Amino acid sequence: MVRLEGVSLRYREGPEVLHGIDLELEPGSFHFLLGPSGAGKSSLMRCIYMANKPTKGRVMLFGRDVQTLDRDEQALMRRRIGVVFQDFRLLPHLNAFENVALPLRLSGESSRALDSKVAELMRWVGLADCLESYPATLSGGQQQRVAIARAVIGRPSLLIADEPTGNVDERLAMRLLFLFQELNRNGTTVFIATHNQALVQRFPYPFYRIDDGVLSLGRRTAANPVAAGAAGG
Amino acid sequence: MTGNRPLQLPLGRERSVKFLPWLIGFMTFLATLSLAAALLVNALAERWDQGLDGRLTIQVPHVEPPDSVEDELRLDAILKVLTDTPGLREAEVLDDRGMANILAPWIDDPTLVAELRFPVLIAVTLDGGELSDRVLQDLSERLEEVAPGTYVDTHRRWLVGPIRLADSIELVAVVVLLMVMAAAVLAVIFVTQTSLTIHRSVIELLHLMGARDLYIAVQFQNYSLRAALFGALAGLFGAGLTITAISYALVTADDGFVQPFQLGLSAWLPVSALPLAFAAVAALTARITVLRHLARL
Numbered sequence: 001m002v003r004l005e006g007v008s009l010r011y012r013e014g015p016e017v018l019h020g021i022d023l024e025l026e027p028g029s030f031h032f033l034l035g036p037s038g039a040g041k042s043s044l045m046r047c048i049y050m051a052n053k054p055t056k057g058r059v060m061l062f063g064r065d066v067q068t069l070d071r072d073e074q075a076l077m078r079r080r081i082g083v084v085f086q087d088f089r090l091l092p093h094l095n096a097f098e099n100v101a102l103p104l105r106l107s108g109e110s111s112r113a114l115d116s117k118v119a120e121l122m123r124w125v126g127l128a129d130c131l132e133s134y135p136a137t138l139s140g141g142q143q144q145r146v147a148i149a150r151a152v153i154g155r156p157s158l159l160i161a162d163e164p165t166g167n168v169d170e171r172l173a174m175r176l177l178f179l180f181q182e183l184n185r186n187g188t189t190v191f192i193a194t195h196n197q198a199l200v201q202r203f204p205y206p207f208y209r210i211d212d213g214v215l216s217l218g219r220r221t222a223a224n225p226v227a228a229g230a231a232g233g
Numbered sequence: 234m235t236g237n238r239p240l241q242l243p244l245g246r247e248r249s250v251k252f253l254p255w256l257i258g259f260m261t262f263l264a265t266l267s268l269a270a271a272l273l274v275n276a277l278a279e280r281w282d283q284g285l286d287g288r289l290t291i292q293v294p295h296v297e298p299p300d301s302v303e304d305e306l307r308l309d310a311i312l313k314v315l316t317d318t319p320g321l322r323e324a325e326v327l328d329d330r331g332m333a334n335i336l337a338p339w340i341d342d343p344t345l346v347a348e349l350r351f352p353v354l355i356a357v358t359l360d361g362g363e364l365s366d367r368v369l370q371d372l373s374e375r376l377e378e379v380a381p382g383t384y385v386d387t388h389r390r391w392l393v394g395p396i397r398l399a400d401s402i403e404l405v406a407v408v409v410l411l412m413v414m415a416a417a418v419l420a421v422i423f424v425t426q427t428s429l430t431i432h433r434s435v436i437e438l439l440h441l442m443g444a445r446d447l448y449i450a451v452q453f454q455n456y457s458l459r460a461a462l463f464g465a466l467a468g469l470f471g472a473g474l475t476i477t478a479i480s481y482a483l484v485t486a487d488d489g490f491v492q493p494f495q496l497g498l499s500a501w502l503p504v505s506a507l508p509l510a511f512a513a514v515a516a517l518t519a520r521i522t523v524l525r526h527l528a529r530l
Contacts, residue, residue, distance in 0.1 A: 072445055106444050
């Protein structure tokens with residue numbers, strides 16, 4: 001599903017922020033990515049959802065090297081990926097309904113099918129009354145739920161979430177993770193970046209840890225349920 | 234819920250882009266006046282041309298030394314040649330009074346006209362259209378045989394200057410029209426590029442969600458189409474009022490030279506098509522600009 005081989009990244013002439021990362025996510029797997037702020041979580045995510053081209057190395061998605069795709073093929077591949085951005089990235093001039101409906105519109109979904117799907121999902125994330133609300137009138141937590149609804153509305157094969165629970169309370173965070181878990185049970189590969197170790201402890205899924213742009217496979221121990229493993233992976 | 238679906242890109246809200254309809258409006262105004270001028274001048278030249286079409290004037294010099302009998306004989310011979318020439322309907326010899334009328338603006342004394350012994354003029358009406366160069370050449374040679382010095386005037390030489398001037402004015406008007414169109418293209422490119430810069434993050438987001446370049450380009454294209462059409466229609470309306478006002482002023486002046494300056498229905502049709510042309514050019518320009526820009530990303 002996702003394979004990174006020796007991926008390094010630097011922004012323009014800046015320092016390298018990712019160093020030779022190897023990563024593999026099997027289809028239908030669920031992984032967390034743990035790491036402090038500035039460790040490179042978002043940069044790694046950006047490489048996976050094709051927002052940045054790695055300076056070195058190779059990104060394979062759905063069995064294809066993304067560097068070899070033309071722009072139309074990239075667009076089609078991106079439709080199979082749902083992304084929850086750390087800063088939500090809702091379009092301020094569109095209401096919550098239109099923001100959530102966006103991926104379906106891009107895929108050419110009919111208006112009738114789109115109405116029911118969006119309404120159902122907005123009910124699920126507890127925002128049934130906010131369909132007409134614009135992002136500026138929503139709280140941080142509500143915006144985050146709209147962003148999550150937008151990421152999952154197209155039933156993506158791969159869901160990438162960058163700090164998806166950063167702006168919600170513990171109870172809602174759990175509820176959102178249950179949503180991701182449900183998606184995963186239906187076959188979606190899930191990769192969630194977070195700095196919230198407590199949250200990771202509550203779910204039995206494997207996790208990676210990133211520090212200063214170096215990725216390692218985490219392992220759970222009795223003493224420390226989210227300790228870093230040996231370098232590699 | 235899905236009715237009146239908004240654009241995913243908030244185009245037209247930025248201050249730097251809002252002036253596009255105004256810009257296109259002014260350009261359409263100028264282009265309409267240029268096109269109208271070109272069409273008017275063209276119509277004027279055609280009118281001059283048609284006014285002289287189907288007519289010839291034959292100038293027959295008097296014999297030297299003066300001999301009225303010989304003049305009469307030469308005139309009869311000439312009229313016989315004209316009668317025998319196919320394609321001529323009527324030949325009318327202008328008498329002294331007719332000559333005096335023609336020369337009245339310059340010589341107001343009819344007796345002086347008779348004394349000056351101007352060549353005899355024969356006004357010839359053709360059956361229709363023009364005589365071919367070969368027939369004209371043949372006619373001239375036969376007239377020269379019976380009356381040396383006779384000159385066949387097709388009036389073309391009088392029209393060469395005015396028609397050349399009209400052609401030049403027409404050319405300048407068309408060049409102005411093309412330059413205005415080119416300026417509109419540049420304006421749309423500038424506005425589109427500015428808009429692409431302003432909405433860079435939204436475009437990136439749409440790309441990340443799987444939008445194709447064409448999908449984004451179509452949004453710019455449709456916005457430019459609407460903005461340009463709105464501005465161009467306003468510009469056409471303003472130009473129409475201006476042309477109507479000028480026509481009205483000239484008609485009311487009634488100096489005998491104004492009739493050709495009225496824009497006919499056949500001229501209004503291409504003029505009215507200008508907003509569509511501007512809208513189409515703006516839409517196409519925006520589309521190509523966006524596609525080229527995105528291809529470089």
